[in-house]
Amino acid sequence: MPEIAMSARGVSHAYGVPGSASHVATLDDVSLDVRRGELLALIGPSGCGKTTLLNMFASLVRPLRGTIEVDGQPVTGPMPRKVAFVFQEHALFPWNTIRDNIGLALKFQGVAKPEAAERAAHALEAVGLADFADHFPGQLSGGMKQRASLARALSLDTEFILMDEPFAALDEQTRIVLGEDLSALLSRTRKTIVFVTHSLGEAVLLADRVAIFSARPGRITGIIDIDEPHPRRSQFATSEKFNRLRGDIFGLLHDEIRKSIDDSVHRRSGAAA
């Protein structure tokens, strides 16, 4: 088994027609290795191409230049048995209960009904939603919907999971507690996970490494190792080490966020002129 689970090599990407107003360069020569069994966080200014890169690992978007590999193979199409995706929007079917939403995903994967029921119950337990299995998405809060969507991805039992801001709808305290649970869960399963976050604290609490992106078009400006064993407890979130690492990431991000804000102000004033 290759030590590198997923990789991007010299990946560039843009949306729209070159030379037209719709043209947006999103990624610029991004090379990144995801190691097997690690939790890699992607963090960077809004619009820098994080979701685009995640979509490439899921084969939902193709690079303009460069290559994407998953499990040592160039990506040629979706791999639902290998890669699960937790979308930035929760993407649950509103007309199905949470249990049935998970059941449906498992059915598509060809899992037999009794095993699907067992896996769904187990995954809902893991994210603290056992009592809400028979509720519909519309009856849950934003954070609960995100957790349901996470349960669905976990139930698929794929080796790789891609998560696009899975906890964005949660308050800071719930994030820490759920992060603790997730850290324990993941240290048992050794899954390979790439997740996008805007939260410095979440990146430090969960990740083994954090890749920091520049403002659009995204380039990787640094990778920070979070050298702390899993499972991580909430005490880690109040330690000096935690704050130091958080500060290191912020240091790399700050100028880029300033640049992306200035750029959008500049664009707006340009459009108004």
Ligand SMILES: Nc1ncnc2c1ncn2[C@@H]1O[C@H](COP(=O)(O)OP(=O)(O)OP(=O)(O)O)[C@@H](O)[C@H]1O
């Ligand atoms: N389907 C699309 N068609 C055209 N342009 C798009 C499309 N999706 C995204 N973009 C543009 O590409 C850029 C990168 O988008 P992407 O969603 O990858 O950013 P992101 O880093 O995930 O941002 P955020 O942190 O806000 O979620 C954005 O600036 C956006 O304008």
Ligand SMILES: [Mg+2]
């Ligand atoms: Mg995004």
